[in-house]
Amino acid sequence: MTSVSTSPSQAAPVDVPEPAEIRRWATEQGILILAHSYQDGFIQECAHFVGDSLELARYAAEEDAEAICFAGVHFMAETAKLLNPSARVFVPDMEAGCSLASSCKGADLATYQQHLEQKLGKRPVTVAYINCTAEVKALCDIICTSGNAREVVDSIPQDQPILFVPDMHLGGWLNEVTGREMILWNGACQVHELFSVDTLRALQAEHPGCITISHPECPKAVRDASDHVLGTAGMLRMVKQQEGQTFLVGTEGNMIYRLEREAPQNTYIPAPGASCACNLCPFMALNTPEKLWACLQERGPEVTVPAELFEPARASLQRMLAL
Numbered sequence: 402m403t404s405v406s407t408s409p410s411q412a413a414p415v416d417v418p419e420p421a422e423i424r425r426w427a428t429e430q431g432i433l434i435l436a437h438s439y440q441d442g443f444i445q446e447c448a449h450f451v452g453d454s455l456e457l458a459r460y461a462a463e464e465d466a467e468a469i470c471f472a473g474v475h476f477m478a479e480t481a482k483l484l485n486p487s488a489r490v491f492v493p494d495m496e497a498g499c500s501l502a503s504s505c506k507g508a509d510l511a512t513y514q515q516h517l518e519q520k521l522g523k524r525p526v527t528v529a530y531i532n533c534t535a536e537v538k539a540l541c542d543i544i545c546t547s548g549n550a551r552e553v554v555d556s557i558p559q560d561q562p563i564l565f566v567p568d569m570h571l572g573g574w575l576n577e578v579t580g581r582e583m584i585l586w587n588g589a590c591q592v593h594e595l596f597s598v599d600t601l602r603a604l605q606a607e608h609p610g611c612i613t614i615s616h617p618e619c620p621k622a623v624r625d626a627s628d629h630v631l632g633t634a635g636m637l638r639m640v641k642q643q644e645g646q647t648f649l650v651g652t653e654g655n656m657i658y659r660l661e662r663e664a665p666q667n668t669y670i671p672a673p674g675a676s677c678a679c680n681l682c683p684f685m686a687l688n689t690p691e692k693l694w695a696c697l698q699e700r701g702p703e704v705t706v707p708a709e710l711f712e713p714a715r716a717s718l719q720r721m722l723a724l
């Protein structure tokens with residue numbers, strides 16, 4: 402056991418083994434540790450693989466893992482379970498939810514789908530951003546991620562009405578880039594919604610020549626003030642192609658750790674929120690190094706998906722993967 406000294410994007414020192422030791426121990430136990438890019442640096446260092454929710458679920462499926470410790474929020478662990486039915490999936494904290502996923506309840510969505518069917522005379526295709534519960538995935542026709550959302554929407558015939566859930570900002574951006582008029586659910590990520598365009602513009606003035614990259618979950622004003630609107634995987638691809646560049650980054654603050662680690666040749670400045678410099682996800686922050694270590698040792702808490710939701714939710718994910 403040791404105290405681990407951490408960078409600003411990492412958790413405070415904790416009385417748990419070093420990240421490499423945690424990873425080695427988990428490997429011996431046959432547990433795959435997956436961490437989302439929005440987890441703090443310590444947890445990213447513990448992981449066998451770091452990525453966005455879809456990359457992580459795909460990686461787990463390819464690895465044919467028997468046990469997965471998923472350091473992310475609940476809907477991501479559910480997605481990993483849906484794509485890896487035989488694996489046991491553990492999470493460090495069962496309470497790690499998501500404001501975006503919580504904004505769209507299955508019962509409310511089912512009622513709205515019925516209402517739209519009556520109003521439009523035909524049932525709209527429901528496209529769900531992957532940041533939603535298994536209950537919502539089971540009710541929709543196809544899933545998308547921020548990286549493939551445009552392709553998914555473009556695959557739907559032009560004369561077919563679309564309901565897009567749950568993120569109104571990602572949906573609004575998709576309407577802009579595809580020319581569609583999708584009906585948007587009124588949900589938002591509480592982290593991305595709070596980025597301030599005024600502070601962003603002030604930072605841009607301070608750093609002439611910088612490149613601003615923002616996530617499509619950001620509000621329109623922030624997207625419009627950005628040079629590129631990209632999901633986290635797209636951000637990573639872009640910065641790896643640059644040398645000596647300064648990037649203003651409009652997404653959850655821990656992403657900076659991953660960018661600095663994988664493309665250290667550039668400088669990264671986090672875009673601040675409206676009321677403070679905090680742009681960290683409080684749900685992701687529930688997963689601490691101590692809880693991760695306890696989760697590995699106890700093999701729990703375990704995430705399950707109710708049997709009646711499993712196949713329809715998995716089918717929606719597989720329609721996306723088939724594209």
Ligand code: SF4
Pocket residue numbers: 439474498499500501502532590591592593653682683684685
């Ligand atoms: S950053 Fe936003 S979308 Fe991601 S888990 Fe946190 S609240 Fe949900």
